[in-house]
Amino acid sequence: MFINPDKCVACGNCTYVCPMGAIYIDPQVRRATVNRAECVECYACFNGLSQEHLNPTIVRTMRKVFQMLRLRFDPEPDVCPTAAFEPDELVWPRVVRRAFSDPRVPHESTGVEGRGTEEVKTNDVSGRVQVGEVGFTIEFGRPGVGVWFREIQTACHALARAGVSFEKKNPITSLMTDESTGTLREDIMNEKLMSAIVEIKVPVHRTEEIVRLVWEIEKQVDTVVALGVGTRCEDTGDETVVASILERLGYTLHRAKTNTGLGRITNMLEEAKPESVGAGQ
Amino acid sequence: MTNTLHRFGTADSFRDDFVIFAIASRGKNEQGALDKLREFLRLAVKFGPVNLGDARHGGALRPCRNMVPTSHWKRDMKPDFNAVIDGLDHITTVAAVFDDRVKAEDFLKAVKARDFGLSINISTSVDGADQCCHAAGIPRHSVGYSLGFEGKTEHLPNSHVLMLSTMCGHGMVANSLAKKMIDWVKEGRRTPEQAVTYLARFCSCGVFNPSRAKRILEEARVSTK
Numbered sequence: 001m002f003i004n005p006d007k008c009v010a011c012g013n014c015t016y017v018c019p020m021g022a023i024y025i026d027p028q029v030r031r032a033t034v035n036r037a038e039c040v041e042c043y044a045c046f047n048g049l050s051q052e053h054l055n056p057t058i059v060r061t062m063r064k065v066f067q068m069l070r071l072r073f074d075p076e077p078d079v080c081p082t083a084a085f086e087p088d089e090l091v092w093p094r095v096v097r098r099a100f101s102d103p104r105v106p107h108e109s110t111g112v113e114g115r116g117t118e119e120v121k122t123n124d125v126s127g128r129v130q131v132g133e134v135g136f137t138i139e140f141g142r143p144g145v146g147v148w149f150r151e152i153q154t155a156c157h158a159l160a161r162a163g164v165s166f167e168k169k170n171p172i173t174s175l176m177t178d179e180s181t182g183t184l185r186e187d188i189m190n191e192k193l194m195s196a197i198v199e200i201k202v203p204v205h206r207t208e209e210i211v212r213l214v215w216e217i218e219k220q221v222d223t224v225v226a227l228g229v230g231t232r233c234e235d236t237g238d239e240t241v242v243a244s245i246l247e248r249l250g251y252t253l254h255r256a257k258t259n260t261g262l263g264r265i266t267n268m269l270e271e272a273k274p275e276s277v278g279a280g281q
Numbered sequence: 282m283t284n285t286l287h288r289f290g291t292a293d294s295f296r297d298d299f300v301i302f303a304i305a306s307r308g309k310n311e312q313g314a315l316d317k318l319r320e321f322l323r324l325a326v327k328f329g330p331v332n333l334g335d336a337r338h339g340g341a342l343r344p345c346r347n348m349v350p351t352s353h354w355k356r357d358m359k360p361d362f363n364a365v366i367d368g369l370d371h372i373t374t375v376a377a378v379f380d381d382r383v384k385a386e387d388f389l390k391a392v393k394a395r396d397f398g399l400s401i402n403i404s405t406s407v408d409g410a411d412q413c414c415h416a417a418g419i420p421r422h423s424v425g426y427s428l429g430f431e432g433k434t435e436h437l438p439n440s441h442v443l444m445l446s447t448m449c450g451h452g453m454v455a456n457s458l459a460k461k462m463i464d465w466v467k468e469g470r471r472t473p474e475q476a477v478t479y480l481a482r483f484c485s486c487g488v489f490n491p492s493r494a495k496r497i498l499e500e501a502r503v504s505t506k
Contacts, residue, residue, distance in 0.1 A: 015457075016455060018455060019452045019454075044452075044455065051348060052352075103453065120423040143430065143443065144438075224434055225432040226430055229425065229428060230423060230424065231423065232423050233420070236420055237422075239421065242426070243426070246428065254407070255426075256404075256410060257285065257402055258411075260401045261420065261422025262419070263306070264398040
């Protein structure tokens with residue numbers, strides 16, 4: 001992301017809206033400036049700020065007058081008064097920053113916006129996680145801290161050593177050059193992301209082992225981790241097996257995402273008109 | 282997209298937070314899904330949501346690309362649900378946010394009766410989702426538990442800030458903006474209702490819950506933490 005210094009009036013609004021804190025007013029040039037190393041190209045500034053198209057010279061003059069008179073003016077906090085943001089043309093490997101950070105951009109590997117994962121949200125039609133299995137979504141960098149690919153590499157190596165299988169339809173897996181070792185492309189190691197989700201699946205009896213492994217990984221990376229654990233419910237809708245394991249490990253289960261099982265594989269129905277092949281209602 | 286799973290807070294703090302979303306899966310049920318997604322959103326409006334959105338264009342309050350100086354005195358402060366429905370032009374995840382469990386239950390019953398064939402998920406407290414499914418006569422198919430935030434949590438801000446910023450799981454609502462809005466409410470520079478509209482515009486998929494945000498801002502105003 002680039003802030004046009006000819007337009008910027010150093011109002012400072014954008015310094016608050018950057019999720020990475022990567023925008024600051026450079027005292028030497030008195031303009032908002034992007035710390036390119038820390039910017040994850042999430043476009044929160046460009047997409048989230050409303051834009052006015054005021055004359056920069058007039059705005060700067062007014063700001064100086066107010067400042068001299070010690071007057072506090074009260075601008076809207078979500079507006080760039082001069083539309084100073086201009087997206088860079090991103091090339092490889094920096095473009096992966098945006099792919100993993102701007103939720104409006106679908107991941108090419110999965111076609112899904114956001115972090116590019118479906119997890120158990122579509123389990124009723126995908127059958128991704130079956131009875132007796134547990135799907136882990138291990139999200140690094142969330143919330144608002146960010147993560148470098150080299151840290152994700154550390155995690156993937158550790159998980160691969162434990163013999164887990166990485167979810168094929170996942171953006172991180174699609175960047176692996178060797179899934180058996182969890183090795184990612186070398187040329188992206190110095191790219192920073194808003195967050196990224198590593199997805200794995202294991203038999204339910206390995207749940208505790210994987211949680212403890214994630215705890216070890218957390219000691220090796222300088223970021224936060226949001227851990228999600230997905231599983232298939234019984235036909236009655238109950239789920240007690242995985243919940244009891246997690247509670248035994250000390251977790252209080254405050255929140256969950258629940259797939260209602262109302263999904264069906266309708267593509268086949270429309271093509272061939274066979275009987276319902278609905279999954280898991 | 283785990284954007285609704287890891288909202289920060291206790292189970293009780295989700296008593297006014299029910300996100301119900303529809304998603305099509307590539308190669309499974311995306312054919313004809315666009316019309317179904319629009320109908321899902323239209324149906325939701327009848328049950329009094331506090332936000333609607335799609336993952337490409339955002340929620341019912343959106344930034345403006347062409348403000349003029351007079352816009353400041355007549356900004357859109359009310360959600361525009363029709364703009365969300367009419368603006369849906371791609372197959373993507375769509376969501377309806379409710380601040381009342383009964384409304385969410387009634388909507389879920391209507392979704393079940395309509396039989397869209399899309400995957401329908403509800404994101405709230407574990408018990409809240411269980412109650413909604415039970416009321417709608419739906420046995421849960423799968424569940425994804427949030428275990429919260431771990432690792433180097435010393436990088437994280439305080440709980441009120443986190444409760445606000447994690448309502449956009451994609452991280453588009455910056456911790457620093459949430460903190461600024463809490464400060465402005467404390468100073469009396471903005472009301473909680475006004476502060477909520479600023480925050481909501483940054484959420485790029487419309488799952489931000491303005492009712493819960495307003496409550497959190499009111500709590501934060503008098504909090505000493």
